[in-house]
Amino acid sequence: MDALLQLNAVSQAYAGKPVIDNMSFQLAEGEIACLLGSSGCGKTTVLRCIAGFEPLRGGDIRLNGERIAAPGYNKPAHLRAVGMVFQDYALFPHLDVAANVGFGLRGLGDGERKARIGLMLEVVGLSALAGAYPHELSGGQQQRVALARALAPRPRLLLLDEPFSNLDVDLRQRLSHEVRGILKEQGMTAIMVTHDQQEAFAMADKVGVMHHGHLQQWASPYQLYHEPASRYVADFIGQGAFVPAVISGPQCVTLEVGEYCSLTPLAYQVGAQVDVLLRPDDVVHDDHSELTAVVKGKVFMGSEFMYTLQLPSGQQVLAQVPSHHNHAIGEAIGIRLELDHLIAFAR
Amino acid sequence: MDFSQIIPSLPSLWDGMKLTLQLLLLAVAGGIALGTVLALARMSNSALLSGFAKAYVNYFRSIPLLLVITWFYLAVPMILNWITGEFVAVGAFTSCLVAFVMFEAAYYCEIVRAGIQSISKGQINAAYAVGMTYSQAMRLIILPQAFRKMTPLLLQQTIILFQDTSLVYAVGLIDFLNAARARGDIMGQSHEFLIFAGAVYFVISFGASSLVKRLQKRLAV
Numbered sequence: 121m122d123a124l125l126q127l128n129a130v131s132q133a134y135a136g137k138p139v140i141d142n143m144s145f146q147l148a149e150g151e152i153a154c155l156l157g158s159s160g161c162g163k164t165t166v167l168r169c170i171a172g173f174e175p176l177r178g179g180d181i182r183l184n185g186e187r188i189a190a191p192g193y194n195k196p197a198h199l200r201a202v203g204m205v206f207q208d209y210a211l212f213p214h215l216d217v218a219a220n221v222g223f224g225l226r227g228l229g230d231g232e233r234k235a236r237i238g239l240m241l242e243v244v245g246l247s248a249l250a251g252a253y254p255h256e257l258s259g260g261q262q263q264r265v266a267l268a269r270a271l272a273p274r275p276r277l278l279l280l281d282e283p284f285s286n287l288d289v290d291l292r293q294r295l296s297h298e299v300r301g302i303l304k305e306q307g308m309t310a311i312m313v314t315h316d317q318q319e320a321f322a323m324a325d326k327v328g329v330m331h332h333g334h335l336q337q338w339a340s341p342y343q344l345y346h347e348p349a350s351r352y353v354a355d356f357i358g359q360g361a362f363v364p365a366v367i368s369g370p371q372c373v374t375l376e377v378g379e380y381c382s383l384t385p386l387a388y389q390v391g392a393q394v395d396v397l398l399r400p401d402d403v404v405h406d407d408h409s410e411l412t413a414v415v416k417g418k419v420f421m422g423s424e425f426m427y428t429l430q431l432p433s434g435q436q437v438l439a440q441v442p443s444h445h446n447h448a449i450g451e452a453i454g455i456r457l458e459l460d461h462l463i464a465f466a467r
Numbered sequence: 468m469d470f471s472q473i474i475p476s477l478p479s480l481w482d483g484m485k486l487t488l489q490l491l492l493l494a495v496a497g498g499i500a501l502g503t504v505l506a507l508a509r510m511s512n513s514a515l516l517s518g519f520a521k522a523y524v525n526y527f528r529s530i531p532l533l534l535v536i537t538w539f540y541l542a543v544p545m546i547l548n549w550i551t552g553e554f555v556a557v558g559a560f561t562s563c564l565v566a567f568v569m570f571e572a573a574y575y576c577e578i579v580r581a582g583i584q585s586i587s588k589g590q591i592n593a594a595y596a597v598g599m600t601y602s603q604a605m606r607l608i609i610l611p612q613a614f615r616k617m618t619p620l621l622l623q624q625t626i627i628l629f630q631d632t633s634l635v636y637a638v639g640l641i642d643f644l645n646a647a648r649a650r651g652d653i654m655g656q657s658h659e660f661l662i663f664a665g666a667v668y669f670v671i672s673f674g675a676s677s678l679v680k681r682l683q684k685r686l687a688v
Contacts, residue, residue, distance in 0.1 A: 173592055197595035210593035214611050223607075224597025273597050 124149040124184055124309050125170070125277055131178035132165055139165045141333040142179070147277075147311065147326070152303055154312045154324035158356075162333040163313045167279045170311070171204050172197030183276060203275030207282040209266040211254040217241070217265050218250040224273035240268040243302055260291045267299060271306060278303065280312040284319060296322045317357060321345075329353050345399070346461040354397050354463060359426075361437045362395035364467065373464060375457075376433050377411050382462035394464040400426060402458055403439035409454035413437070415447050429455065472654040473663050483646025484667075487632050490564060490642065494632075495625050497568035502575025507605070509580055520576070527573035532566075533634050539566035540638045559638045567628070574624055582617035583609055619683040626675050630668060643667070 123146035132140040139162045147153050155163040168174045170181060172194060180190040183202070188195040203224075212220050222237045241247045244264040254262055263283060270278055283299070284292040300323050303310050314320050320327050321341040329336040329344065329352075336356075337349040348354035354362075367388045368374040372381040373396055380396075388394055405427075416436060417428035420443065427439045427447070439455060447453050473480075509520035527535070543562040547555045586609050594604035614621075633644040641649065644664055651660025 171592070171596060173595070197592070198598050198600055201598065202596065204593070204596035206589050206593060208587075208589060210587070210589035212590065212593070212608055212612075214615065223594070224599070226599075226603075269593075269597060279596075 122185070123147060123182075124151075125311075126182040127166075127170075127179065128182070129179035130166070130169065130176060130181060132162070132169060132174065133177050138333050140169070143333075143335045144179075145326075145328055145335060145338045147309060149309055150304075150307050151325045152300065152308075152310045152312070152323060153326040153328065154314060154320040155328045155330055156314060156317055156320045157330035158315055161330040163330050164281055166330075167204070167281050167311065167313050170277070171202050171279055172200050201273070201276045202279060203270035203273065203277070204279040205263075205266045205270050205281065205283045207285060209254075209262045209286075211262055211265055211269070213254050215253075216250070217246060217252050217254070217257070220254070220265055221268045221272050223269065236272055240272045243271070243306070244268045259287050260295060263287065263295060267302070271302075271308065276309070278308050278310040280310060282313055282315070285314070285316075292316075292319065293322070299323070329356060331356070346463075348397070348463060351395075351465045354465070358399060359438055360397050360399040360402075361435070362465070363398050363431075363435055363437060365394050365396045365464065367392045367394060367464070371462075373462065376431060376435065377457065380457060380459045380462060383460070386462065386464055388464060388466065393467045395467050396459075397463040397465070398437050398457065398459075400438040400440035403429065403437050404456050404458050405439060405441040405445055406454050406456045409456045411455055412452040413439075413455050414452050415449050418447070418449065427453075429453070468659055468662075469656055470659050470663065472650075472656050473659065476650045476654065476660075479650055480643065480646050483641055483643040486560070486640065487629070487642040487644075490560070490567065490632050490635065490640075491625070491629050493564055494567035494571055494628060497564070498571030498575045498628070499579070499621065501568055501572035503579050503610070505572055505576035506579035506583060509576065510583065524573045524576050527570050532570055532631055533637060535570045536563055536566045536634055537637055539563070539569075559635070559640045563635045563638065563640060567632070571624070571628055575621065578617050578620045578624060579613065582613035582620075585616055586612050615686070619679050619686065622675070622679045622682070626672050626679070629675075630672060633668075 125147040127143055127145050130140055130143045131138065143166065155166060157163045165174065169176055169189060172189065175194045176189050176191055178191060180187050182188065183200065187193070188200055212223065215223065218237050218241070221240050222233055225233045225236055228236065238247070241250055244267055246261060246264050246268065249257065249261065254265065257265065284296055287295065296319050312323055324341060326338060327341050327344055328338045331352050337344060337353045344353060344357050348357060354360070363375055365373040365375045367386060367390050368379055369381065369390060370385050372379055373386070373394065375396060413429035413431050415427055416430045419426040423443055425441050425443050425445070427441055428436055429439050430436050505520045505523060508516040509524070511517050540559060540562045543565055544555065544557045547557060590608055590612070591604050594608045599607070632642055635642050636645040636648070647660045647664035648657065651657035654660070
């Protein structure tokens, strides 16, 4: 399938300081992507470039095959059919909910416009509040109005800039599922920016991890977690520990706790020193295992404990264990490793 | 002190007040319109437009209003003469109105500019993101919000303008102050008439100013 959105070697700089560096990715129609990174990594700038609020320094952006931005060329934002939901919602305070949603529909006839507004408010569940003003709404409701306003003119692409960051955790989770549902139902192609990986995992088909203006990896949430392409991604996504090991075969490594083999070849010479990534869910508690580790710390997380375990060498690893296995600190417990995805980085 | 002649003189004083108010309303409407255009020009990306607007504002804010009024009294007919090639009779009222509009526009421009700049940049981006052009975004989103915010400042400036209209006596227009002065001379009670005029200016200006303060409080909530 042809990509709806293509970024080719896009670069942007402020005052000579690169903010986006040679960034490329593609998004297919109907896909939801998420740019994930800590603040200042350039992720919002990427959105602003796609929306047309900022000119490019290098590369180009194509929407539906048409070049919409390149150095020296910037298709005006209002002609791009790219909708956007802003971090602060940017609702129009002097217009009521219906007028906010209908604002982008000025080209339509009265009847058609009303019908579209009604439909959009129904989609976001706000039909009863059509006549309310933004300041009379809660944060979650304002968020929904912003979404309805952005969707109403049927954009080709929807951009969401940290859309849930002003909401409390509960609402954030509920709304991110809800918004994904709405976008999928509308067949909308979307890119969201966030610094919250749970949010990214919950919303996105594809996640791009950004660091200092570089796109580190562009992959599904599952791949990012289990097959991180760089040490930075491995560290940034999820939890885990890097454990020293030696490559002992084309597909195998030897750790202090034994030899483990991967299903796929490893990109290292036999004998090379590497660090192997152990996720908390790779370390399985097993009372029958001969391999033991000492509990050094534990965090109760409801259905699970997150144990910090110490191996004989002193190396610490994290283990995620169902919470009915309640062990005391200092106790030695049996573990085994389930390394389906063996991730090693050169040391 | 003998205020006895004031009541019988009220009709002619009212004629003067009508001229004052007429001049005020037209000058405010024209000044805000021209001021808004200047503000947009001043914020434009074009160096020529913004340079012109800046020079205009700085110029008119640096010269006395009385000078502008007298100067326009002489200049407006002259300029019209240049353009049309014939003598056009321009009344003192029209030349004063032009002077006020052009002078006040410089002040209104700065108020409008501050008002527009107080609206978050996100609002115009949000308008672009639903497909609006710059002029639609300005007209429908930015200016309505900006004018709401700057209403108190615009009204304060209008109260100052109300007082400044009295300067038209320099070119012989019979506004409220001039009417009071002339009437007082005729009646031989010039002190009393001027005191009365002062009281009227005070009551109107102070009353309006208090109303604006109350409005400001209500808008701030």
